[in-house]
Amino acid sequence: MSGETTITMTGNVVADPELRFTPGGAAVCNFRMANTPRKFNRQSNEWEDGEPLFLGVAVWRQQAEHVAESVQRGMRVIVVGRLTQRQYEDREGKTRSSYEIQAEEVAPSLLRATAAVTKASGTAQRGQQTAQQPQGDPWATGGYSEPPF
DSSP, X not given: XXXXXXXXXXXXXXXXOEXXXXXXXXXXXXXXXEEOOEEEETTTTEEEEOXXXXXXXXXXXXXXXXXXHXXXXXXXXXXXXXEEEEEEEOTTSOEXXXXXXXXXXXXXXXXXXXXXXXXXXXXXXXXXXOOOOOTTOTTOOTTOSSOOO
């Protein structure tokens, strides 16, 4: 949608993701992540940590289940999505704001780690049925003889 704030954040997952289901059966996975900026102090000749930024992340549907199976506390991840703000009242009755990323993509960071990616089988991609892929051909077009453009 136009006018929405898109954000890409790299950081560490601070608690194991929680997977829940709405009354309508849609999966939603929530987790919190943090990023702490580092600056080099020329006077002390050392790196110093800045103030950490904590954000909640919400992931929906099939991807929510994939995140719940793949991501755990301490992992460094890259999240791309829409930044949303929610207002609420705290226990003292003061209005507060919280920020959350409605994730479109979640991926492991390979800066200091390796990952083995396994394609999920039997899942629909964006509401479409997936065709059986021929063995050894991950780029198969699902049996179409013409490109979709």
